[in-house]
Amino acid sequence: MITSLARFFDGKTAKPHSVLLELTETTLQVKNDTGDMLGYWPYEVLRDQNAGKGRDEVSLSVGAGDHARIIVSDTVFINELEKKCPDLRKRRPTSAGWWKPYAYWGGGAALSLIVLFAFVLPFLSLQIARWVPDDIRADIGAETQEFFVKSIAKREKIPPETAICMSGDGQKHLDTLISNLAAGLPEELPEVEVTVLKTKGANAFALPGGRLLVFSGLIDLADSPNGLAGVLAHELAHAHHRHPTQLIVSNAGIATVFSLLLGDVSGGTFLATMGQMAVGSAYSRDYEREADETGIELMRAAQYDISPMIPLMQTMAKKNEVNETGVLSLVNTHPGTEERVTLLEEAGTRGGPALSPEEWSAVKAICK
């Protein structure tokens, strides 16, 4: 007969009791000092609560909700117990329906995530973008432009003042072009202004408030004024739909959600950035599609032929494929070039040139 003395805690008070344990065929018998039977602990539900393996002590329990414990530190007895009770260090079998809270709350969290990304965030960003007063949008636009000018000046190693191209009559002609395009919009933008920045990249941006930034590389690349006009119309459409403001809002929202989701996991920042790019580019693709459509309408309203934009876009797409700049580029987040070309081809070749040859050469020389 295998027996051992042990300490017993009944789970009701913290007082230790000395007990005598005895191994029978299917149960562990527990008797008190005086030999009275305290209980039978069946092997099938008996588990060791200790965390460390290889400890010469076990803390026995018969159920997850049962706080009674028997502490045995007799190694010979523990060895015998292990033989009788092979599940001693195994997990307790899970109760039926254990998965329910996972399913409910996991489903709830997933659902709220989907609702958040698919409806709440786009809706919220649109509402906020609409609600933000014109002067604040203009302020944000001005700040962002300043940031762009500064960082381009730094990259090109030139003073910030000279990063903005203003040579000759180019600016005047661009202003006329943009106001012709803006005339097609149903509402007036607070600040329609084109600024050409001296840098090799072929790109254009719309900033909150209606400011447009054009990189001189784009003007160099364009063979015809209408290609440039098409890009400007597209950017103007972004400004009209308040896409830049929406993008700021939704990016901030996405970042917050991902940082909450991932916690302190190593590489969490990396994963968060990846997730943000994935969700963010889905949003921007929607914006781009909308801007493409409105851009075509604007060109049509100003009676400019949009077809020269097709070769310009294809060249830009090719260029960006080879020369990945790493910054948010016009093409990366855009719908597939083919899809956009189809849209432009459908628009046809109606209308005339956006600028006269003299005006166009003045624009071409704006950074000279």
Add this chain to the structure above:
Amino acid sequence: MTATTDTQAIMAGDASLTAGDTTGGSSTSVDFSISLSQLFVRLVKNKLFGFLTFGIYRFWGKTHVRRIMWHGTSIGGDRLEYMGTAKELFIGFLIAMVILMPIMLIAGLIVDFMTAAGAESLAIGQVLNLVFLYTFWQFARYRLWRYRLSRTSWRGIRFFLAGSAFKYAINVLLWTIVSLITLGWGYPLLQAYKLNYRLNNTCFGDGEFRYHGTVKGLYRIYWPAILIAQIIIGGTVAFLYGNDALDVSMESGVAIDQGQLQFDEQSMILFGIGGLIIFMTMSILSFAVKVWEFRYLAEQTTFLNASFSSILSVRSVLMIFILLIVLGLIGYVGFGALIILVLKYQTEAAIFVFVLAFFISYLAFDILKMLFLIVPLVRAVCHSLTIYNFEVFEHTAANAENSPKYGEGFADAMDVGAF
């Protein structure tokens, strides 16, 4: 075939009870011993699985680590038991996600917009954000303590933390504002509030802990530190200002930004020395003060008739940090050497090795922090403790008080707590 051991030996847990006899009652010590290799393997596993599962494994990982830490702690020969499960943590996290995401989203958006709208509202936005995060962090911490205590059992009886996390967070915010306004002189009031609220709400079974500390007692600990800190900061600023090393006008910041103004070398050195003096003194002071505060709170806490004391020394805590700093320096030097090698050879293989080393050291940081900072600190704290009139614990009965069903969600989302 066994059972020849006598009751005395089996009751080994009680052997230490009779050893140190003071004031008629029995006293006992707290022991902490874990297998470092077991913990190390566990931490490495946690890192790997955490990375592979996009962080979802962290709840399981944390639970394993806590089980090791809790079971390594024994009071009067009986181990603490960690009864929390990963499932509770995970579901707590999911619930927090459902509740938190909209709140954080809106708070984030507001701050973002204030940031974008200009310098003035940026400052307001940042302050509001900080206040919100600070308060929420305190709230999350309180809930975290509550969960952990409710999942900690000793001799089959659970601990518990009563009180309201919300009330605690708001009061901590108010006292923090007071101590900021008074340039640190209100800090002991903040600490007094924290200790009072936390300890007086801590229960073991049906017994309650009581904290008898006074604001006066905390001032006795803190006043030299506050005074010294103010003198040092004031003195250093005055010294640097006198040497023109620090131009405190607003324009200088802008000028530095634009590269129009540059510190000369001598000023830079003075600036560095000043910073180092401040940093060293403040670190040592803060360690010392925290150690003294811990000893004070141990002495001032009772549980029914039982009382506590701690002989934690400033030196032992400092030694842990010094060892950590030395390790850190070795790591930096090794990394520097690696960068030099990469720059020298500039081959793809070298860059690959560099990236790999960077990744490994990134993973290793948390593991080293646990093994060389947290474990030694916990050990030092446990070993410093003595409990008097220990036998009153035996008369404690279990409490029917409800414990939280799911745990720590908010704290987890906020990244509160070390493990």
